[in-house]
Amino acid sequence: MTAVTEPITGPITTARAVSRHYGGTRAVDGVDLDVFEGDVLGVVGESGSGKSTLGRVLAQLELATAGEVTVAGRNALALRGRERRAFRRHVQFVFQDPYSALNPRRTIGQSLEEPLLNHRMGNRRERAGRVLALMDACGLRAELADRYPNELSGGQRQRVGIARALVLRPRVLVLDEPLSALDVSVQAQIVNLLKELREEFALTYVFITHDLGIVEYLCNRVAVMYRGRIVETADTGTAFTGPRHPYTTALLSAVPVADPERERRREPILLAGEAADAWDGRGCRFAARCPVARDDCRTAEPPVVETAPGQLVACHYPGSLKLP
Amino acid sequence: MTQALLSIRDLTVGIRDTTPVRGVDLDIAPGEIVGIVGETGSGKSLSALSVLRLLNHPVRITGGQVLFEGTDLTGLPERRLRAVRGGRIGMIFQDPMTALNPYHRVGDQIVEAIREHRPVGRAEAHAEAVRLLGEVGIVDPAGRARQFPHELSGGMRQRAMIAMALANRPALLIADEPTTGLDVTIEAQILALVKDLNRRHGMAVMMITHNLGVVAGLCERTVVMYGGRIVESGPTAELFADPRHPYTRALLGAVPRRGHGSRPLTSIPGLPPDLRAMPAGCAFHPRCPVAVARCHEEDPPLSSAGERSWRCLRAQEAS
Secondary structure, eight states, X not given: OXXXXXXXXXXXXXXXXXXXXXXXXXXXEEEEEEEOTTXXXXXXXXXXXXXXXXXXXXXXXXXXXXXXXXXXXXXXXXXXXXHHHHHHTTEEEEOSOHHXXXXXXXXXXXXXXXXXXXXXXXXXXXXHHHHHHHHXXXXXXXXXGGSOGGGSOHHHHHHHHHHHHHTTOOSEEEEESTTTTSOHHHHHHHHXXXXXXXXXXXXXXXXXXXXXXXXXXXXXXXXXXXXXXXXXXXXXXXXXXXXXXXXXXXXXXXXXXXXXXXXXXXXXXXXXXXXXXXXXXXXXXTTXXXXXXXXXXXXXXOOEEEEETTEEEEOSSTTOSOOO | OOSOSEEEEEEEEEETTEEEEEEEEEEEOTTXXXXXXXXXXXXXXXXXXXXXXXXXXXXXXXXXXXXXXXXXXXXXXXXHHHHHBTTTEEEEOSSGGXXXXXXXOHHHHHHHHHHHHSOOOHHHHHHHHHHHHHHTTOSSHHHHHTSOGGGSOHHHHHHHHHHHHTTTOOSEEEEESTTTTSOHHHHHHHHHHHHHHHHHHOOEEEEEESOHHHHHHHOSEEEEEETXXXXXXXXXXXXXXXXXXXXXXXXXXXXXXXXOTTOOOOOOOSOSOOGGGOOSSSTTGGGOTXXXXXXXXXXXXXXXXXXXEEOOTTHHHHO
């Protein structure tokens, strides 16, 4: 039951020109992304931005229709058969609603053991030991192993979802809105758990969310998606204080903060229309809603420019919309 | 406070042998925006639905009064209540399809809403409907009025529902998680709209939400519910700066806030109470960091100071 531990140089997982189209719908459309070991990368965006699809492609739950996904330097999509399966272990996925991901007729213990059986890892005793160790690490009492998913609370089920993702000792967890089905007080429990687990198991997270408060709190890097594209990638501190893409700026200005003092001063930049509005396929995808768009934004695809070390912005006029 | 527009007195709601709302008292003044926050099972949505008696069997009001402009809505005949619903009180929901009929054009639904309450002709009502759709920020309101709800995006449906709720210039808007599930840029548009209507028309708002950011930005007064009770209320700025109830304190600590750094978030152990096994004494005691033996037995009485009130025997120790 050993994981691949050879040291790697460069990013632990990357996307290169990755697209995922469903017929005419371009859910993900030409994404480049580097995730480095130890990163907690927040992927933010509105519904339909492609953030969940990108996460599923990174975790190889779905295949890209174009482009390349690498894990530890190897092209994950080129692998076949047993090698591919062995490789998929390294990137595991945590679902928004763990209930839908758990078999209702299996006990928690059985569900947690299943990935080990699928990968033919350990003997019965070793598997049971691994399951109990992970339940403990995830704050689940051992007696819950004999329970069924419907007997658990939402928070407990999310703990099971996380434990199940960790059973195969992955290096990367892709977490798809893991908090949005939970009450605020329970969200805090899960966030604190994720922080502990990252330390304990030296994990890298790709954290997909629409909650910018959580990103600021938990993530060291952030990628902002809009209509299938990443429009800005930066260190969280840089992005939150000096966003360079107008969409990032508008998004940050729009988030209500749980602080009446700050709220009194906050002036949201109100965007016209919606992300889902018609787009003729030319120029910048955000141009129709962008308060600072110029003529060429509507005709020419914006290049990706590095506006500061590690800050990549897909915009013709980066920095032209400032936070109020 | 001036004469209350809405005055809920000792409201109790029952579902079979459980009591999800247990004696709620709440006043809303004309033009005031009040936020009601709480988690699943706190009773916040049921309290709001009770105002217009939108509860479905087996959920029912089992006690108390809902005085609106001096009339007790709990005892009003259904026919007269219908004149209030969508008239003096508008209501919006998280899911716009709760209010919109999928088989009718959006414009026609607003026309109906207007004509149910006012003696105006169809053409005039239609013009008003288009004007309302424009007012809530829908581009091409005349064209959208001809469409069916499924032809609109989620954000647009939400606006159409708001336009309908506002059709008769209500004195009170009850909003039950109106922006939950919407994207933040759309949420910002909707909240700006509510604020604007409040300012321009003096419309009072009862905003039910779990989002403390929404409350902080929109509401003058905040009411915190837990286990079917109001556990704390007060002016928003004061309540956020100096919460009295340990639950309010924990809730505020559970949300990451700017400048919070990487300190662990306050996680409240355990779960919101189970209706079928409501703890005796203070409902929060099993999760409370400062509870003592008395909290297990005594129902905390209402304490108040100025505009603030709370139900906790240990409020001093919590701060």
